[in-house]
Amino acid sequence: MLARRLSWRLEAAVAWLLIGLFRRLGPVRSSNLCGGLCRRLGPLLPVSRVADRNLRLALPELDDRARRAVVRGVWENLGRTVGEFPHLAAIVRDGRDAPGDGAGWSVVGDEVLERQVAAGGPALFVSGHLGNWEMLPPTVAAFGIRFSSFYRAAGNPVIDRMIRALRDRAMGAPERPPVPLFAKGARGARDALAHVRGGGSLGLLVDQKMNDGMEARFFGHPAMTAPALAAMALRYRCPVIPGRIERLAPARFRLVVEPPIPLPDTGDRREDERLLTQAVNDRLEEWIRARPESWLWLHRRWPKALYRRLEQDRYPD
Template sequence: MTDSGDSGPRVTMLMRLEALAARGALALLRRLGPVRASDVGGAISRAIGPRLPVSRVADANLRLALPGLDRAERRAVIRDVWDNLGRTVGELPHLSRLPRDPAHGPGWDVTGAEHLAAQVARGGAAIFVSGHIGNWEMLPPAVAHHGLPFASFYRAAANPLIDRMIRTLRDEAMEHSVPLFAKGARGARGALAHVARGGRLGMLVDQKMNDGIEARLFGQPAMTAPALAAMALRYRCPVIPGYVERLGPARLRIHVEPPLPLPDTGDRQADVLALTQAVNDRLESWIRTHPGSWLWLHRRWPKTLFETRA
């Protein structure tokens, strides 16, 4: 049994069953409360994740990027990666209700809020840049709480029913309606037009882009998307870095840093590379500080780098 139409992919019976299971899981996570939901998500993920084949990708990445870690230390980082991922999922239904600046217990706070206040006063276009660090889902609602809701790129879930649930949870946390741009050429054009109109855009730029430009990450060549740098330089808009640090179960700290300097040498290609490298340098600094909070499961570097070390 399927539904068909021009508005999206067909909804199959399997998709309906998946969505039913997802709704049940979300209902359970809500009943557990933010701390227990985080703990349960982390426990399940760290019990299963390190045994999955994708964890070998993480181990290879760690051997390349942080060669000083021994096997036991790499295993500890990978366990933390899975723990953080599970907690991020468990906390998703609770983001809209987490208190700000709690004295203790679950909630979130911000360091560097003055940089957000400066952008509010300045107005106009801005690009917020981060990576899959800590509970990255908390960054958009926290920034929106300071008066700066931003649009973002979005990869839809394969199941449109589950995709709708995820988007609803994100909208509840944001408390604002913002554009979402599909990854790809069409989405890139939409994002460019959005920034040109003075809109704000958030980007997670820590994943490999095969047709990107070669910057460095942990001293190794890493193909990186140049769109952020190209937009920022074209419209001379601030690039504001930030990331989410996990302090405990459903206890999060958003770090906001000053806008990155925008190069202006007259050589556009060199300027795009310089700004892209500056972004990678900030990502690397955050990851080195909190290695277990980054998503090492992604194939971030070229395969040839691993073949030469085999």
């Protein structure tokens, strides 16, 4: 146990040094530094083969060269997201809706958020790991909607506290109390349900595989998808608001908010959940197709059988 605590502190010390370096560089230069490093080194890592397989499944029209370009873009975006993370609180709305020098963000669809503020009550914000997804909570909070989310704690508790402190600061701490975060799992799901029932807003990234989820189509293939969003939305008839962060330049973003997805009402709750889950997947697919390099293709999204079949087709006996 002592060795583990010492290891945690050593890892945390390295993390603090990196955060200090990024802060000295500023958001644009730290974004460029991390983006450039990851663009060069990331494609060499074994996990990049997962991204290539995903692209062959989802976008078979891309040739080898195009897939390699997307994978490089994925790593660059991930690196930039890491480099920008210590600066979340300093990247503020400036209204410039075009690439340019300096950090900042603009918004398309602000009327959707303003209507939700006026209406009050619970709302579910749905997105995926696109652009700098860490910018979603602070940008939406600028309109007066501080949504909670599910959270997987870092293995090192010291680093976990550092990460949460940076996120809390981006959401207005210490002037405003921290936004509740819910651990992934049964207890977290119950707490999130109570939060929505009490009128709170919740943000969900629903683009990763959930083995015990609901099957829905994604890029034409069956994909197990978390059903919690559809279940909560239909139970409380609260709006499901799609939104994403588009990267315009280093540390420069556009928050795109779309009108709420219509809630199905067939009289069959299970069918309604399926229809809503599919509608969310369709929206995510539309966004990813438009900017494939902005999505995190590095996780296995589809069933293992599809990957096995893909390799058999590529290397037949």
